[in-house]
Amino acid sequence: MKKVEVVRSKEVEVKPLDLSAFTEERAQSGAVRTVSKKEIREIAEGLGLPYDDTQIAFAKKLLNAYIKKEAV
Template identity: 45%
Template sequence: MKKIYIVKDSEVEVNPFILEDFTRDKILSISKIKTSKKALRKCAKELNLEYDEACLSFAKKMLDAQIKRSQ
């Protein structure tokens, strides 16, 4: 059985609903970072992927463009 607590209306705190607190735009603006080749190299090594500098440059440009477009 669940317990039920009865409270008075003066004990209840009411806060306004602020939509910006729940939107994705706020999270994206905080987490804006550029992709570095060093991070891509590290990720490729962790995943045991073969790569060269041309692939890293292409991947970096694509990721940065996608991040910029999604904002």
């Protein structure tokens, strides 16, 4: 026979299930990859977009800040 312990509902702690704790993304969140100016230039050239160095620097800062924010 199995032993059964009877408890009151007030004694039971209920927590919502956090699915992100069981996914691979959570384990890799510490390794944030940054975007380089060279990658942004290559994308702009591939799309045929005009650019200058100030726009590339701004895009790099913006994208890296966004990636860092999403990783947290």
